[in-house]
Amino acid sequence: MGAHRYANYGAPPPPPPPDAWPRPQAPRPPPGRDIRVGAWTPQEVAYATRVADLYRAGSLPNVPDGITLRILLSKLLNCQPMRVSKKYSGESWSHHGKRPYRHVAAPDQRVVEELWLLEHAFHRSLRPGSVLTTSLLGASGLATIVSERQWVRVEPPPAPSGAKRPRDEAPSYDPFADPAYAYASAAAPPAPPPY
DSSP states (O other): OOGGGGTTTTSOOOOOOGGGSSOOOOOOOOTTOOOBOSSOOHHHHHHHHHHHHHHHHTOOTTOOTTOBHHHHHHHHHTBOHHHHHHHTOSHHHHHHHSSBOOOOOOOOHHHHHHHHHHHHHHHHHSOTTOOOOEESSOGGGOEEHHHHSEEEEOSOOOOOOSSOOOGGGOOOSOTTTOTTEEEEOOOOOOOOOOO
């Protein structure tokens, strides 16, 4: 009676349907935009940690107001924002990583020189052929975040009424996508400290 259940015992399983054969490939970044993945170098950790400290203090050079720490580090390290989130997970990171940057004071010369050395050490630690696009201080001849696009605040966003806005109308934290920021002509970046 139950012999039909074991009729194909020992036989190879049937082939999968034809649409399951080709495995989709993960999308590759465009040529010339190789993003960093994998383990963090010690120089990368030191640089990112110092940038995060100065971000919290509100004294980063060449950083527009409104950018989040997660987006800033992903631009400086040329990686996906999720790579930054995975590295710096935790309660304090979740608070600071999503908070928009507010410039409080300019860093003193000693801090700028220290940041310059950390940035150079990070750039030197990369494999040959690695591509970076932005820099805080213009190290290695790269554009700074501000010199890529100079953004100025045109007017404050409208004050929220007592009701919450729907999620699709929530403001963006990326100043490059926020309509409250307008493009202004880029001024020459400040000269880097002596190396």
